[in-house]
Amino acid sequence: MVSAALDLASEAAGATLDVQGVSHRFVLHNEILPVLHDITLRAEPGSFVALLGASGCGKSTLLRLCAGLDRPRRGRLQMDGEEITRPHPSRVIMFQDPTLFPWRTVWDNAALGLEARGELRHGRGRVDEVLSLVGLDNFRRAYPHQLSGGMAQRVSLARALVNDPRLLLLDEPLGKLDSLTRLTMQGELTRLWQQRGFTVLMVTHDVEEALLMAQRVIVFSERPARIRADLRVELPYPRRRDDPELLRLRHEALGLLGLEAIW
Amino acid sequence: MSAIVSVNPAATQGIAALDDDVPRPRKLLAVAGLAWLGAAAAVLAWADTQEVARTDLLGTLAASLGGLLLLSWALGWIFPALARPGQWAPWLIVLATGLAAWETATAKLDLLPLPFFASPQAFLEVYTDDYPRLLDCLYHSVLLLAKGYLLGAAVGFVSGVALGWSTRIGYWVHPVLRLIGPLPATAWIPLAFFVFPTSASASVFLIALATWFPTTVLTWSGVASVQTAYYDVARTLGASQRFLVLKVAIPAALPHVFVGLFMGLGSSFAVLVVAEMLGVKSGLGWYLQWSQGWAAYANMYADLFIMALMCSTLITLLFRLRDHLLAWQKGMVQW
Incomplete structure (x- = not known):
C-alpha cells in the first residue's frame, strides 16, 4: 500500500479545457446585457491560467460556464474533449466567499463532496489528509463562525481538493482576505498546484496576484468581455514581486486594462 | 482618576470579587429565610377568621422553606455551592411578603369577597384533595396536545419543504394555504365537531390545524430563502436532488422552522383549552369549565397554575431541542 499522499498526487492529473x-x-x-463576446481559449493539462479584468466584466460568468453551472448562449465548452453540460466533481469551483455550510463542522464541510456521492465510508482518511494539507488539523470540530476569513477559505479549498479535481476553478478566491493572509495563501495555492498537477483557471482583478501565480495571464476587456491579450509569464517559482x-x-497588463497612468 | 472610578463602579466591584478567594453567601439569602419563617409564624399563630382547612400544612411548608434557606445560607460559608439559591433571594423575599399579605387579606381578616378570592389554604387544599382528578386531566391534556401538535408539525414541515422546493406543488398548495391558513383554527370548531366521529378526533384535528399553518409558512420561507450559492457548491460536488433537499435545504431552513414550531405551539395551547372546554370529558381546559360551574374558584386557580407549568415546560423542551439541533448558530435567544 502506497501512502495516501502519493495516491492523491498520482490520481489528480490536469485536464484540458x-x-x-x-x-x-x-x-x-427586460434589457439584454451581453457579458461575454466570442471567447476562445485553451488551457493545457496542468497549466495555471489567470483571467484578469475589471470588476463585473464577465470573468466570473465564464467560470460558472466552465463549471457547468450555467449553459452558454453560443459556443462550446469542453473538458478533455467532452462537452460540459452540467456540474461534475472533477471540476470544482471555489468562490470568493467560502460558502461553508454553517451547520457543518470543518471536517463535515470538507467531506461534503464524498458524502454527496456516497463515497464517505472509504474516504475518511482522505478528508483528514486534505485538512492537514491546508493546515487545519486542530480545527476539525470547529464551526465556520469560529474561523477567521483565511481559515474559512482554507476549508473551502480542502472541500474542493478532497474530490481530486482535475480542473480547479477559482473565482477571486483570495479577494476578501486581509493582505497578509492573502500573500501567504498565494504561495500555498501555487505550491499545491505544483504538487498536485491539476489545471487551474483563476479569475482575479489583482494584476500582481495573476503574475505571481499564473503561467498565462489572459486580459479581458470591459463588458461584454473579449480577450484583449494573452501574456506568458515564463518565470520560475517561487516568484519575486520585484523581479x-x-x-x-505588470506595466503591460495595467496598460491593457487602461490604467498605465497609475504606474 | 476618581471620575473614572465613579463612572465605572462595576469594574471596581469585579476587582474586589477577584480578591475574595471564597465567595460568601449573600446576606439576602438569610433575610429570605427569615421572611419565610415570619410568614409561617403569621399563618400558624394568628387565628383564622374564614373557615379553612390546611392551615397547619401551609404553615409547615412555609416554615420548612424558611428553614432550608437559612440552612443553605449557613452551610454556604463552608460549601459555597449550597448558597446558590442566593441569586433568587429577592424573589423569595417578595414571594414570602406576598403570601403573608394574601393570607392576611383572606383567611385571617376576611377582607376579600368569597368565593372569588380563595385563601392560600384553599389553594393548597385543591392539590391535597383533588390531585387524582388533576393528574388525570393533566395526562389527557398532554396526550391530546401531543397528538395534535406532532401531527400538525409533521404535516406542516413536510408541506413547507414541498412548497419551498417544488414549483408544481407550490402552484396547487399556495392558494389553499393563503385562503385557509390565516383562518383561526377555532373557527372550524362547529364544523369539526360535526364532521369528526368523536370529539377527541375533532380536537386533535383542530390542534393539528393550528400548528400546521405557522409551521408550513415558516418552513416554506426558510427553504425559499436558502442562498443559491449553497446549491451551486453542492451541485458542483456531485449532489443529487435528494441530497440537496435533505442535506442542504432542510438544515439551512431549520432556524426558520423552529420559529414556526414555536408559533405553532403557542396557538396549539389556545386551541387545546377551547377544544377541551367544548368537547372532552377530562383535561385541564375541561377542569376550568367544570370548577367554574361549581363556583370552585380555588380549583380554577390551581388548574390555571398547572396549565402555566405545563405550557412553560413544553416551551422549555422545544427550546432545548432547538439549542441541541442548532448548536452551530451563535447569538440565539435564551429562554
Whole structure:
C-alpha cells in the first residue's frame, strides 16, 4: 500500500479545457446585457491560467460556464474533449466567499463532496489528509463562525481538493482576505498546484496576484468581455514581486486594462 | 482618576470579587429565610377568621422553606455551592411578603369577597384533595396536545419543504394555504365537531390545524430563502436532488422552522383549552369549565397554575431541542 499522499498526487492529473467561441448574455429588467463576446481559449493539462479584468466584466460568468453551472448562449465548452453540460466533481469551483455550510463542522464541510456521492465510508482518511494539507488539523470540530476569513477559505479549498479535481476553478478566491493572509495563501495555492498537477483557471482583478501565480495571464476587456491579450509569464517559482520581468509585465497588463497612468 | 472610578463602579466591584478567594453567601439569602419563617409564624399563630382547612400544612411548608434557606445560607460559608439559591433571594423575599399579605387579606381578616378570592389554604387544599382528578386531566391534556401538535408539525414541515422546493406543488398548495391558513383554527370548531366521529378526533384535528399553518409558512420561507450559492457548491460536488433537499435545504431552513414550531405551539395551547372546554370529558381546559360551574374558584386557580407549568415546560423542551439541533448558530435567544 502506497501512502495516501502519493495516491492523491498520482490520481489528480490536469485536464484540458477548451472554450470555443463562447458568447453569453443576461436578461436584466427586460434589457439584454451581453457579458461575454466570442471567447476562445485553451488551457493545457496542468497549466495555471489567470483571467484578469475589471470588476463585473464577465470573468466570473465564464467560470460558472466552465463549471457547468450555467449553459452558454453560443459556443462550446469542453473538458478533455467532452462537452460540459452540467456540474461534475472533477471540476470544482471555489468562490470568493467560502460558502461553508454553517451547520457543518470543518471536517463535515470538507467531506461534503464524498458524502454527496456516497463515497464517505472509504474516504475518511482522505478528508483528514486534505485538512492537514491546508493546515487545519486542530480545527476539525470547529464551526465556520469560529474561523477567521483565511481559515474559512482554507476549508473551502480542502472541500474542493478532497474530490481530486482535475480542473480547479477559482473565482477571486483570495479577494476578501486581509493582505497578509492573502500573500501567504498565494504561495500555498501555487505550491499545491505544483504538487498536485491539476489545471487551474483563476479569475482575479489583482494584476500582481495573476503574475505571481499564473503561467498565462489572459486580459479581458470591459463588458461584454473579449480577450484583449494573452501574456506568458515564463518565470520560475517561487516568484519575486520585484523581479524586473514581472514589473515589466505588470506595466503591460495595467496598460491593457487602461490604467498605465497609475504606474 | 476618581471620575473614572465613579463612572465605572462595576469594574471596581469585579476587582474586589477577584480578591475574595471564597465567595460568601449573600446576606439576602438569610433575610429570605427569615421572611419565610415570619410568614409561617403569621399563618400558624394568628387565628383564622374564614373557615379553612390546611392551615397547619401551609404553615409547615412555609416554615420548612424558611428553614432550608437559612440552612443553605449557613452551610454556604463552608460549601459555597449550597448558597446558590442566593441569586433568587429577592424573589423569595417578595414571594414570602406576598403570601403573608394574601393570607392576611383572606383567611385571617376576611377582607376579600368569597368565593372569588380563595385563601392560600384553599389553594393548597385543591392539590391535597383533588390531585387524582388533576393528574388525570393533566395526562389527557398532554396526550391530546401531543397528538395534535406532532401531527400538525409533521404535516406542516413536510408541506413547507414541498412548497419551498417544488414549483408544481407550490402552484396547487399556495392558494389553499393563503385562503385557509390565516383562518383561526377555532373557527372550524362547529364544523369539526360535526364532521369528526368523536370529539377527541375533532380536537386533535383542530390542534393539528393550528400548528400546521405557522409551521408550513415558516418552513416554506426558510427553504425559499436558502442562498443559491449553497446549491451551486453542492451541485458542483456531485449532489443529487435528494441530497440537496435533505442535506442542504432542510438544515439551512431549520432556524426558520423552529420559529414556526414555536408559533405553532403557542396557538396549539389556545386551541387545546377551547377544544377541551367544548368537547372532552377530562383535561385541564375541561377542569376550568367544570370548577367554574361549581363556583370552585380555588380549583380554577390551581388548574390555571398547572396549565402555566405545563405550557412553560413544553416551551422549555422545544427550546432545548432547538439549542441541541442548532448548536452551530451563535447569538440565539435564551429562554
